[in-house]
Amino acid sequence: MKPLDGIKVLDLSRVLAGPWCTQLLADLGAEVIKIERPGSGDDTRHWGPPWHGEGDQRVAAYFLSCNRGKKSAAIDFAQPEGAALVRQLASRADVVVENFKVGGLEKFGLDAKSLRAANPRLVYASITGFGQDGPYADRAGYDFIIQGMGGMMSVTGLPDDAPGGGPMRVGVAVVDLFTGLYTCVAILSALYQREKTGEGAHIDMALFDTQLAMLANQASNALISGKDPPRQGNTHPNIVPYQPFDAADQPIIIAVGNDRQFARLAEMCGHPEWTGDERFASNGARVANRDEMVRLVSEAIRQKPAAEWLAQLEAAGIPAGPINRITQALSDVQAQHRGMVRMIAGMPLVGSPVRLDSERADSDLPPPALGEHTSEILSSLGLSDAQVAELKGGGVAG
Numbered sequence: 001m002k003p004l005d006g007i008k009v010l011d012l013s014r015v016l017a018g019p020w021c022t023q024l025l026a027d028l029g030a031e032v033i034k035i036e037r038p039g040s041g042d043d044t045r046h047w048g049p050p051w052h053g054e055g056d057q058r059v060a061a062y063f064l065s066c067n068r069g070k071k072s073a074a075i076d077f078a079q080p081e082g083a084a085l086v087r088q089l090a091s092r093a094d095v096v097v098e099n100f101k102v103g104g105l106e107k108f109g110l111d112a113k114s115l116r117a118a119n120p121r122l123v124y125a126s127i128t129g130f131g132q133d134g135p136y137a138d139r140a141g142y143d144f145i146i147q148g149m150g151g152m153m154s155v156t157g158l159p160d161d162a163p164g165g166g167p168m169r170v171g172v173a174v175v176d177l178f179t180g181l182y183t184c185v186a187i188l189s190a191l192y193q194r195e196k197t198g199e200g201a202h203i204d205m206a207l208f209d210t211q212l213a214m215l216a217n218q219a220s221n222a223l224i225s226g227k228d229p230p231r232q233g234n235t236h237p238n239i240v241p242y243q244p245f246d247a248a249d250q251p252i253i254i255a256v257g258n259d260r261q262f263a264r265l266a267e268m269c270g271h272p273e274w275t276g277d278e279r280f281a282s283n284g285a286r287v288a289n290r291d292e293m294v295r296l297v298s299e300a301i302r303q304k305p306a307a308e309w310l311a312q313l314e315a316a317g318i319p320a321g322p323i324n325r326i327t328q329a330l331s332d333v334q335a336q337h338r339g340m341v342r343m344i345a346g347m348p349l350v351g352s353p354v355r356l357d358s359e360r361a362d363s364d365l366p367p368p369a370l371g372e373h374t375s376e377i378l379s380s381l382g383l384s385d386a387q388v389a390e391l392k393g394g395g396v397a398g
Contacts, residue, residue: 002029012098014042019066020180026069027352038074038398041370069363074371074398083108090115099127112202122200123190131206141207143173150211158233179210240286247306255319264316269300371398
Protein backbone atom coordinates (compact mmCIF):
# COMPACT_ATOMS: atom_id res chain seq x y z
CA MET A 1 0.00 0.00 0.00
CA LYS A 2 1.43 3.35 -1.06
CA PRO A 3 1.06 6.56 1.01
CA LEU A 4 -1.49 8.20 -1.31
CA ASP A 5 -3.63 5.15 -2.06
CA GLY A 6 -7.24 6.35 -2.28
CA ILE A 7 -6.37 9.93 -3.23
CA LYS A 8 -7.90 10.99 -6.56
CA VAL A 9 -6.16 13.70 -8.60
CA LEU A 10 -7.66 15.48 -11.58
CA ASP A 11 -4.80 16.77 -13.73
CA LEU A 12 -5.73 19.69 -15.98
CA SER A 13 -2.10 20.70 -16.48
CA ARG A 14 0.21 20.29 -19.44
CA VAL A 15 3.86 20.67 -20.49
CA LEU A 16 6.13 20.27 -17.42
CA ALA A 17 5.56 21.99 -14.04
CA GLY A 18 2.07 20.58 -13.46
CA PRO A 19 2.72 17.15 -14.98
CA TRP A 20 5.92 16.84 -12.93
CA CYS A 21 3.88 17.44 -9.77
CA THR A 22 1.14 14.96 -10.70
CA GLN A 23 3.64 12.31 -11.79
CA LEU A 24 5.13 12.42 -8.30
CA LEU A 25 1.65 12.14 -6.79
CA ALA A 26 1.03 9.10 -9.01
CA ASP A 27 4.32 7.54 -7.91
CA LEU A 28 3.18 7.96 -4.31
CA GLY A 29 0.01 6.01 -5.04
CA ALA A 30 -2.60 8.59 -6.08
CA GLU A 31 -4.97 7.86 -8.96
CA VAL A 32 -4.22 10.61 -11.49
CA ILE A 33 -6.64 11.32 -14.33
CA LYS A 34 -5.05 13.52 -16.98
CA ILE A 35 -7.57 15.53 -19.02
CA GLU A 36 -6.34 16.18 -22.56
CA ARG A 37 -7.72 17.83 -25.67
CA PRO A 38 -9.15 15.24 -28.09
CA GLY A 39 -7.03 14.79 -31.19
CA SER A 40 -3.91 16.57 -29.95
CA GLY A 41 -3.48 16.16 -26.20
CA ASP A 42 -0.66 17.61 -24.14
CA ASP A 43 1.64 19.76 -26.31
CA THR A 44 4.65 17.73 -25.23
CA ARG A 45 3.31 14.62 -27.00
CA HIS A 46 4.55 16.35 -30.17
CA TRP A 47 7.83 17.81 -28.89
CA GLY A 48 10.07 15.40 -30.78
CA PRO A 49 12.40 14.06 -31.97
CA PRO A 50 13.33 11.76 -30.40
CA TRP A 51 10.20 9.63 -30.60
CA HIS A 52 9.04 6.37 -29.05
CA GLY A 53 6.91 4.16 -31.27
CA GLU A 54 5.95 4.44 -34.91
CA GLY A 55 3.31 6.16 -37.02
CA ASP A 56 0.17 7.31 -35.23
CA GLN A 57 1.38 5.61 -32.05
CA ARG A 58 4.58 7.57 -31.76
CA VAL A 59 5.02 9.93 -28.82
CA ALA A 60 7.80 12.35 -27.95
CA ALA A 61 10.36 11.31 -25.35
CA TYR A 62 9.63 14.62 -23.59
CA PHE A 63 6.06 13.51 -22.80
CA LEU A 64 7.29 10.19 -21.43
CA SER A 65 9.52 11.97 -18.91
CA CYS A 66 6.69 13.47 -16.86
CA ASN A 67 3.50 11.44 -17.33
CA ARG A 68 4.21 8.03 -15.82
CA GLY A 69 1.45 6.52 -13.71
CA LYS A 70 -1.50 8.49 -15.13
CA LYS A 71 -4.72 7.72 -16.95
CA SER A 72 -5.61 9.82 -19.99
CA ALA A 73 -9.16 10.99 -20.67
CA ALA A 74 -9.59 13.02 -23.85
CA ILE A 75 -12.38 15.50 -23.05
CA ASP A 76 -12.97 18.85 -24.74
CA PHE A 77 -14.08 21.07 -21.86
CA ALA A 78 -14.40 24.03 -24.23
CA GLN A 79 -17.74 22.40 -25.08
CA PRO A 80 -20.46 22.63 -22.39
CA GLU A 81 -20.93 18.85 -22.27
CA GLY A 82 -17.21 18.35 -21.80
CA ALA A 83 -16.97 20.98 -19.06
CA ALA A 84 -19.86 19.31 -17.25
CA LEU A 85 -18.05 15.97 -17.35
CA VAL A 86 -14.87 17.48 -15.94
CA ARG A 87 -16.88 19.17 -13.18
CA GLN A 88 -18.35 15.78 -12.30
CA LEU A 89 -14.86 14.31 -12.05
CA ALA A 90 -13.75 17.25 -9.89
CA SER A 91 -16.68 16.67 -7.52
CA ARG A 92 -15.22 13.23 -6.78
CA ALA A 93 -11.58 14.33 -6.66
CA ASP A 94 -9.35 15.17 -3.72
CA VAL A 95 -6.96 17.30 -5.75
CA VAL A 96 -7.12 19.38 -8.94
CA VAL A 97 -3.92 20.65 -10.58
CA GLU A 98 -4.08 23.23 -13.37
CA ASN A 99 -1.67 25.63 -15.07
CA PHE A 100 -3.89 27.87 -17.18
CA LYS A 101 -3.60 31.65 -17.24
CA VAL A 102 -5.23 33.47 -14.33
CA GLY A 103 -9.00 33.28 -14.83
CA GLY A 104 -8.68 31.02 -17.86
CA LEU A 105 -10.88 28.26 -16.44
CA GLU A 106 -13.59 30.45 -14.95
CA LYS A 107 -15.71 30.50 -18.12
CA PHE A 108 -15.90 26.70 -18.00
CA GLY A 109 -16.84 26.59 -14.33
CA LEU A 110 -13.52 24.87 -13.62
CA ASP A 111 -11.92 27.60 -11.53
CA ALA A 112 -11.06 27.12 -7.86
CA LYS A 113 -14.05 29.09 -6.53
CA SER A 114 -16.59 27.12 -8.57
CA LEU A 115 -15.14 23.66 -7.94
CA ARG A 116 -14.50 24.24 -4.23
CA ALA A 117 -18.04 25.55 -3.76
CA ALA A 118 -19.28 22.18 -5.02
CA ASN A 119 -16.58 20.21 -3.21
CA PRO A 120 -15.28 22.07 -0.12
CA ARG A 121 -12.76 19.32 0.64
CA LEU A 122 -11.04 19.87 -2.70
CA VAL A 123 -7.37 20.87 -2.75
CA TYR A 124 -7.03 23.01 -5.88
CA ALA A 125 -3.50 23.88 -7.07
CA SER A 126 -2.97 26.65 -9.62
CA ILE A 127 0.42 27.00 -11.30
CA THR A 128 1.11 30.17 -13.27
CA GLY A 129 4.11 32.20 -14.34
CA PHE A 130 3.65 35.01 -11.84
CA GLY A 131 0.86 34.05 -9.45
CA GLN A 132 -2.81 34.89 -9.08
CA ASP A 133 -2.21 38.58 -8.33
CA GLY A 134 0.25 41.38 -8.92
CA PRO A 135 1.20 43.51 -11.96
CA TYR A 136 2.45 40.48 -13.95
CA ALA A 137 -0.41 38.13 -13.07
CA ASP A 138 -1.85 38.13 -16.61
CA ARG A 139 1.47 37.31 -18.26
CA ALA A 140 2.24 33.85 -19.59
CA GLY A 141 5.17 32.21 -17.85
CA TYR A 142 7.80 30.00 -19.49
CA ASP A 143 10.78 28.47 -17.76
CA PHE A 144 13.35 30.16 -20.04
CA ILE A 145 11.79 33.60 -19.50
CA ILE A 146 11.60 33.08 -15.75
CA GLN A 147 15.24 31.95 -15.58
CA GLY A 148 16.12 35.26 -17.19
CA MET A 149 13.79 37.49 -15.16
CA GLY A 150 14.41 35.68 -11.88
CA GLY A 151 18.18 36.03 -11.80
CA MET A 152 19.17 32.42 -12.51
CA MET A 153 20.83 33.19 -15.85
CA SER A 154 22.82 36.03 -14.30
CA VAL A 155 24.76 33.51 -12.19
CA THR A 156 24.89 30.71 -14.78
CA GLY A 157 27.58 30.59 -17.46
CA LEU A 158 31.04 32.07 -17.87
CA PRO A 159 31.94 35.68 -17.04
CA ASP A 160 31.36 38.22 -19.80
CA ASP A 161 35.09 38.69 -20.41
CA ALA A 162 35.76 34.94 -20.83
CA PRO A 163 35.54 33.18 -24.22
CA GLY A 164 31.94 32.05 -24.61
CA GLY A 165 30.95 34.20 -21.67
CA GLY A 166 27.48 35.55 -21.03
CA PRO A 167 24.25 34.59 -19.29
CA MET A 168 23.22 30.96 -19.84
CA ARG A 169 20.06 29.03 -19.06
CA VAL A 170 20.34 25.79 -17.09
CA GLY A 171 20.35 22.67 -19.28
CA VAL A 172 16.98 21.40 -17.99
CA ALA A 173 13.86 23.42 -17.13
CA VAL A 174 14.74 23.70 -13.45
CA VAL A 175 12.12 26.34 -12.65
CA ASP A 176 9.33 24.13 -13.98
CA LEU A 177 10.73 21.13 -12.11
CA PHE A 178 11.18 22.98 -8.81
CA THR A 179 7.70 24.48 -9.12
CA GLY A 180 6.29 20.99 -9.63
CA LEU A 181 8.06 19.78 -6.51
CA TYR A 182 7.01 22.79 -4.40
CA THR A 183 3.43 22.32 -5.60
CA CYS A 184 3.50 18.66 -4.59
CA VAL A 185 4.75 19.62 -1.11
CA ALA A 186 1.97 22.21 -0.83
CA ILE A 187 -0.66 19.66 -1.90
CA LEU A 188 0.52 17.10 0.63
CA SER A 189 0.47 19.79 3.35
CA ALA A 190 -3.08 20.83 2.37
CA LEU A 191 -4.25 17.21 2.43
CA TYR A 192 -2.80 16.82 5.93
CA GLN A 193 -4.46 20.05 7.06
CA ARG A 194 -7.78 18.84 5.58
CA GLU A 195 -7.66 15.85 7.91
CA LYS A 196 -7.83 18.29 10.84
CA THR A 197 -10.19 20.93 9.44
CA GLY A 198 -12.28 19.10 6.84
CA GLU A 199 -11.58 21.93 4.39
CA GLY A 200 -9.51 21.90 1.24
CA ALA A 201 -7.45 24.84 -0.01
CA HIS A 202 -6.55 26.89 -3.06
CA ILE A 203 -2.79 26.68 -3.65
CA ASP A 204 -1.27 29.57 -5.62
CA MET A 205 2.12 28.63 -7.11
CA ALA A 206 4.18 30.92 -9.34
CA LEU A 207 7.24 30.03 -11.38
CA PHE A 208 8.69 33.47 -10.63
CA ASP A 209 8.30 33.02 -6.86
CA THR A 210 9.89 29.59 -7.10
CA GLN A 211 12.82 30.92 -9.11
CA LEU A 212 13.54 33.56 -6.47
CA ALA A 213 13.28 31.00 -3.67
CA MET A 214 15.60 28.51 -5.34
CA LEU A 215 18.39 31.07 -5.70
CA ALA A 216 19.20 29.98 -2.13
CA ASN A 217 22.69 31.11 -1.07
CA GLN A 218 23.07 33.34 -4.14
CA ALA A 219 20.00 35.38 -3.14
CA SER A 220 21.24 35.48 0.44
CA ASN A 221 24.65 36.65 -0.74
CA ALA A 222 22.97 39.50 -2.66
CA LEU A 223 20.71 40.50 0.24
CA ILE A 224 23.54 40.55 2.77
CA SER A 225 26.21 42.19 0.60
CA GLY A 226 23.96 44.45 -1.45
CA LYS A 227 25.88 43.32 -4.52
CA ASP A 228 24.98 41.06 -7.42
CA PRO A 229 26.89 37.74 -7.27
CA PRO A 230 29.21 37.37 -10.27
CA ARG A 231 28.72 34.78 -12.95
CA GLN A 232 31.70 32.50 -12.52
CA GLY A 233 31.20 29.36 -14.57
CA ASN A 234 31.95 26.15 -12.69
CA THR A 235 33.50 27.73 -9.63
CA HIS A 236 31.73 28.25 -6.29
CA PRO A 237 31.06 31.74 -4.91
CA ASN A 238 31.79 30.77 -1.31
CA ILE A 239 34.22 27.82 -1.39
CA VAL A 240 37.72 27.22 -2.87
CA PRO A 241 38.84 24.82 -4.33
CA TYR A 242 35.44 23.65 -5.57
CA GLN A 243 35.45 23.22 -9.35
CA PRO A 244 36.66 21.06 -12.26
CA PHE A 245 40.38 20.53 -12.70
CA ASP A 246 42.10 19.04 -15.75
CA ALA A 247 43.82 15.76 -14.94
CA ALA A 248 46.36 14.38 -17.42
CA ASP A 249 43.64 12.80 -19.57
CA GLN A 250 40.28 14.36 -18.68
CA PRO A 251 38.65 16.83 -16.26
CA ILE A 252 37.44 15.86 -12.80
CA ILE A 253 35.48 17.78 -10.20
CA ILE A 254 37.03 18.33 -6.78
CA ALA A 255 34.75 19.80 -4.11
CA VAL A 256 36.61 20.67 -0.91
CA GLY A 257 34.04 21.45 1.75
CA ASN A 258 36.18 22.23 4.81
CA ASP A 259 39.73 22.86 6.01
CA ARG A 260 40.28 19.23 7.02
CA GLN A 261 39.59 18.09 3.47
CA PHE A 262 41.86 20.83 2.14
CA ALA A 263 44.70 19.64 4.34
CA ARG A 264 44.35 16.12 2.92
CA LEU A 265 44.24 17.51 -0.63
CA ALA A 266 47.34 19.60 -0.03
CA GLU A 267 49.25 16.55 1.19
CA MET A 268 48.01 14.49 -1.75
CA CYS A 269 49.21 17.19 -4.14
CA GLY A 270 52.66 17.04 -2.54
CA HIS A 271 52.33 20.47 -0.88
CA PRO A 272 51.46 20.06 2.81
CA GLU A 273 52.93 23.53 3.35
CA TRP A 274 49.79 25.06 1.80
CA THR A 275 47.96 24.59 5.10
CA GLY A 276 50.52 26.80 6.87
CA ASP A 277 50.39 29.52 4.22
CA GLU A 278 48.24 32.39 5.47
CA ARG A 279 46.85 32.81 1.94
CA PHE A 280 45.34 29.31 2.03
CA ALA A 281 45.01 28.32 5.70
CA SER A 282 41.27 28.94 5.84
CA ASN A 283 38.45 28.85 3.32
CA GLY A 284 38.00 32.61 3.61
CA ALA A 285 41.67 33.11 2.77
CA ARG A 286 41.41 30.71 -0.17
CA VAL A 287 38.40 32.61 -1.53
CA ALA A 288 40.35 35.87 -1.23
CA ASN A 289 43.30 34.27 -3.07
CA ARG A 290 41.20 32.19 -5.46
CA ASP A 291 43.31 32.67 -8.60
CA GLU A 292 46.58 31.63 -6.99
CA MET A 293 45.01 28.70 -5.15
CA VAL A 294 43.37 27.38 -8.33
CA ARG A 295 46.64 27.80 -10.27
CA LEU A 296 48.60 25.74 -7.76
CA VAL A 297 46.02 22.96 -7.48
CA SER A 298 45.70 22.86 -11.29
CA GLU A 299 49.44 22.36 -11.71
CA ALA A 300 49.36 19.39 -9.35
CA ILE A 301 46.23 17.71 -10.75
CA ARG A 302 47.42 17.74 -14.36
CA GLN A 303 50.36 15.51 -13.42
CA LYS A 304 48.32 12.28 -13.15
CA PRO A 305 45.35 10.67 -14.96
CA ALA A 306 41.80 11.09 -13.71
CA ALA A 307 41.30 7.49 -12.53
CA GLU A 308 44.36 7.67 -10.30
CA TRP A 309 43.23 10.94 -8.76
CA LEU A 310 39.67 9.78 -8.23
CA ALA A 311 40.82 6.65 -6.43
CA GLN A 312 43.07 8.65 -4.11
CA LEU A 313 40.47 11.34 -3.48
CA GLU A 314 37.83 8.76 -2.59
CA ALA A 315 40.21 6.99 -0.23
CA ALA A 316 40.97 10.32 1.45
CA GLY A 317 37.29 11.21 1.83
CA ILE A 318 37.49 14.23 -0.46
CA PRO A 319 34.36 14.66 -2.62
CA ALA A 320 35.26 14.22 -6.28
CA GLY A 321 33.89 12.75 -9.46
CA PRO A 322 34.01 12.68 -13.24
CA ILE A 323 31.95 14.83 -15.61
CA ASN A 324 29.71 12.23 -17.23
CA ARG A 325 27.56 12.48 -20.30
CA ILE A 326 23.91 11.60 -19.65
CA THR A 327 24.24 8.13 -21.17
CA GLN A 328 27.25 7.49 -18.93
CA ALA A 329 25.35 8.68 -15.86
CA LEU A 330 22.34 6.48 -16.62
CA SER A 331 24.55 3.42 -17.14
CA ASP A 332 26.71 4.07 -14.07
CA VAL A 333 26.93 1.07 -11.74
CA GLN A 334 25.30 3.07 -8.93
CA ALA A 335 22.38 4.08 -11.16
CA GLN A 336 21.96 0.46 -12.21
CA HIS A 337 22.13 -0.79 -8.63
CA ARG A 338 19.49 1.74 -7.55
CA GLY A 339 17.23 0.78 -10.45
CA MET A 340 16.99 4.33 -11.73
CA VAL A 341 16.40 3.20 -15.31
CA ARG A 342 13.19 1.21 -15.78
CA MET A 343 11.45 -0.53 -18.66
CA ILE A 344 7.66 -0.14 -18.52
CA ALA A 345 5.64 -1.51 -21.44
CA GLY A 346 8.73 -1.39 -23.62
CA MET A 347 9.51 2.22 -22.73
CA PRO A 348 12.86 3.06 -21.12
CA LEU A 349 12.13 5.55 -18.35
CA VAL A 350 13.99 7.19 -15.49
CA GLY A 351 12.45 6.00 -12.23
CA SER A 352 11.44 7.88 -9.11
CA PRO A 353 14.22 8.70 -6.64
CA VAL A 354 11.82 8.34 -3.68
CA ARG A 355 12.14 5.28 -1.46
CA LEU A 356 10.04 4.54 1.61
CA ASP A 357 11.13 1.71 3.90
CA SER A 358 13.40 0.47 1.08
CA GLU A 359 10.48 0.27 -1.34
CA ARG A 360 10.43 2.39 -4.48
CA ALA A 361 7.65 4.99 -4.62
CA ASP A 362 7.27 4.44 -8.34
CA SER A 363 4.20 3.79 -10.50
CA ASP A 364 4.16 0.77 -12.77
CA LEU A 365 1.73 2.39 -15.21
CA PRO A 366 3.40 3.61 -18.40
CA PRO A 367 2.70 7.12 -19.73
CA PRO A 368 -0.76 6.79 -21.32
CA ALA A 369 -1.74 6.99 -24.96
CA LEU A 370 -4.00 9.94 -25.72
CA GLY A 371 -7.50 9.08 -24.54
CA GLU A 372 -6.45 5.57 -23.56
CA HIS A 373 -8.75 5.59 -20.52
CA THR A 374 -11.57 7.86 -21.74
CA SER A 375 -14.19 5.10 -21.89
CA GLU A 376 -13.19 3.71 -18.50
CA ILE A 377 -13.35 7.12 -16.82
CA LEU A 378 -16.64 8.17 -18.40
CA SER A 379 -18.16 4.81 -17.49
CA SER A 380 -17.15 5.44 -13.87
CA LEU A 381 -19.47 8.47 -13.98
CA GLY A 382 -22.36 6.17 -14.84
CA LEU A 383 -22.45 6.77 -18.59
CA SER A 384 -23.51 3.86 -20.78
CA ASP A 385 -21.46 2.60 -23.73
CA ALA A 386 -23.97 4.28 -26.06
CA GLN A 387 -23.59 7.62 -24.29
CA VAL A 388 -19.80 7.37 -24.41
CA ALA A 389 -19.96 6.57 -28.11
CA GLU A 390 -22.22 9.58 -28.68
CA LEU A 391 -19.79 11.87 -26.89
CA LYS A 392 -16.92 10.55 -28.94
CA GLY A 393 -18.91 10.91 -32.14
CA GLY A 394 -19.67 14.53 -31.31
CA GLY A 395 -16.04 15.41 -30.57
CA VAL A 396 -16.69 16.04 -26.88
CA ALA A 397 -14.53 13.04 -25.99
CA GLY A 398 -11.83 11.15 -27.81
